[in-house]
Amino acid sequence: MPSDPMPPLGAVLPRHRDLYYAGAWQRPLAGGVTDLTSPGTGESLGTVADADATDAEAAILAARRGFAEWRDVAPLERAKILRRMAQIVRDNARDLALIDAADCGNPVTAMLGDADIASAQLDFFAGLVTEMKGASIPMGPNAVNFSMREPRGVVAKILPFNHPFMFCAGKIAAPLAAGNAVVVKPPEQAPLSSLRFAELIEGLLPEGVFNLVPGGRAVGEVLASHRHVAMVSLIGSVPTGRAVMRSAAETIKPMLLELGGKNALIAFPDADPRRVATALAAGMNFTWCGQSCGSTSRGFIHADIYEAVLAHLREACAAYRPGLPTHAETTMGAIVSRTQYDRILDFIGSARAEGARLVTGGGHPADPALAEGCFVEPTVFADVTPSMRIAREEIFGPVLAIASWTSEAAMLEEVNAVDYGLTCSIWTQDLDRAHRTARTVEAGFVWINEVSKHFLGAPFGGVKLSGLGREECLEELLAYTQEKNIHIALGPARPLCGAGA
Template sequence: MTKIQEQEVAQTMKRDFYKLFINGEQVESSNGARTKVYNPATGEFLAEVAKATQEDAQRAIEAARNAFDNGKWKITPTGKRARVLNKIAAIMRSRFSELVELEVLNTGKTIAAAQAQLNQAVEDFEFYAGALVSHRGSVNNVPGQFHNYTEKEPVGVCAQIIPWNYPLMMAAWKVAPALAAGCSVIIKPASLTPLTAIILGEICHEAGVPEGVVNILPGSGAEIGNYLVEHDLVNKVAFTGSTPIGKDIMARASGTLKRVTLELGGKSPSLIFEDADIDQAVDCSIYGIYNNTGQSCDARSRIYIHEDVYDEFVEKFIEKTNRIVLGDPFSKETHVGAVIDQGQLDTVKEYVQSAIDEGAEILAGGEQIHPEGFEKGFWYAPTVIGNVTQEMRVVREEIFGPVVVLSKFSNEKEAIALANDSEFGLASSVWSKDGARATRVANKIQAGIVMINSPFSAFPGTPFGGYKQSGFGRELAIETLDLYSETKSIMSYYGSRPLNPFGL
């Protein structure tokens, strides 16, 4: 495409109406149904989106199934497949500003957060473009004149159900490895935030992914999501979202023994030891909870501080929390964006009230706010809660908002016990200048990701996923390709004498 053509396409990203994307075409839903999406920062109407029906889902499944069975994509040489993935990344980079703008408008998150997440989405495609070249089987000579080799084959049609907190980045986390492995995909974006996922499907097609290999179905999770999960022509389900829904998906998928990858909830701890760099621990712990408005499965929403530095840490943490800027998501001065919608805002408020009712103390925030110019949006002040016990709901349950609880510990053994006292096990942070202690503690924490003296949990090439009820399977890494592949073992006899096992 010429630069002029690219600019024309980029300008069409902002639309009044977004259609389904099935078999390489933008189409309306079979019954003409539409849903409205809003800008969380302003509360204002943003666009209409076609609402898929089960009939539309069936069309998408058939398109994906035909595209896979006909083999055009799955037998595409790895070098060419890699070039297509790199082209997807290149197109995304060329329209970076437009994609960021659309993501901010649809989610209410800050422009800084959207830029970082889009950068990673681009890098995901680039990473898997390289990783797929080395994803291959093995050779093993079995004693007795047998030669065995294995092949990696794509698992088939994959239903990928995307959450609303990271719409484009989560779509990339799932689409990139699936395409790299040779699968066909049907993406079911969250109803609140479907816009950039729709655009991603169009970009994949433009980059050279064959018709039917990538399909986008915005619509009801209860109707469309369940239909995809239970359908016998779908081979795998990848889901990111809440633990209760993940359990339901696993049960539904069992009917056809689908492969399932689940990245679920979290209530992640951060441990601040007495020898930590307190200023750095404060700054990074603030980011660890309030980044993306706390609407992140890996948010470090439980902070445990050694009793010797508890008062110092809490004083600095509260002072800096009170300096966090909320407001215009497109301003680079803004630190924290809006909550996704009224329902989630109500959930956050209810959790904070439960903490008060149970005897906790609000140390900062604890209220809905109305930034100037954004009075109709969904905003909640960054909140710090102290004087909590392990039994309180705000300590045990995932809030998914800008709320953190603070507690103290007296020794390493207690810190580890507190960190592991959760049904979740996604992420965790350890803050200490003692490398031996940090490593020792990290090895004992029951979580899929442990960050030492850093708030960052996800980079392309680094496995991301959880223990316990935070799900299973790992995304973002080379081994993710195995989740989208079948391993076929082929045994060949090369001996000189005929085989006659029964001696007949």
């Protein structure tokens, strides 16, 4: 965080609160608006347009026209535009971070990191535009056969509330690099940074290539089912993923889904208890209140180091202090909404009732300055059994469930018993054990002696109910293309000039 003071919030909020499509700001056709409230303070952030199905259809029509132009822009020229977008993100990182802190509740310092990630993704996919390659297939002397990759068309992006700006700017990079047009549905709870991003890049892309439609379920249903949307991408909950799949089935369109997680951190007896405790706290993503699909919310700690890890874990959790999200010193933000806040407290109550041992946290912080906000302390329960709700259900909040184990086979069976399979973190100094465990766990992304980090170029995604497809890699770019095969029959061989002379 820079040492100079942050600008006033009112100076950085978006001036436009409407829809953005066809290269212009548009009023919602039915005139709907929705109120926004800051989860950290309970204060009003004003209103924003609430689109309906007719608005979504208008944006899709605009995107079709934009796609017709954008697909023919040379790949390297598209890359130049993406890099300019990345620089715009870097130049406005502080303002965008402050908007997200006020709107979604994550600490402003962490949101600066989100801006770095978004700009890196734009640069990364700009660098891959020449890798959308086909192949030639040998057919003998009388034919030429080759494949080529083409953009799909209009891509719908349905985004969640936990990283609003990062997902808006970063997740459009791959489809735009591939030559598609995008229609983005920002999160209902926190759309302001997406609106500001649209203001910042206005005029950079051909009209209709980037479109933004704030709204609720009706917008998502149209984007998923519309026959002129070629592909839909969702980051969200499993129920929302199922709804999108049902809608998309009407037009048999491909999907990229990053859904829920109930991820495990496994510690073997040779792991250092202090390092494991630090990893448990970091992997839980307490900074943004555990509101992350990839959070390692289940800890499986060998009995030999169990109590030592718990003792260090209290200290590790103390580094995450709930505070006002817009303050630079805050290390843990607010829950995004009152509804989600109440849901998390219900899970905490069920853990107490079912006999889990509270290690730390468990309630609203005592600081009077936080009384009006949706804050929950970093919460850790020990002695958790498989039958407890906090062991089975995704909470999407700052609640960590810890269990002790002695039988490796029984532990791994329990790790894989849930229907999710996004991430897993394994802690051991035994290389053979680490490799074998990584092969056994049912997860799409595994860390060994590491946690929480993503790496551009490394495919990120889940198995089972945690989703479909892979992101942050070449495979993501290729997913936004479709392969076409072209066969050319050659005419009879002609004699060379002067042959036989």
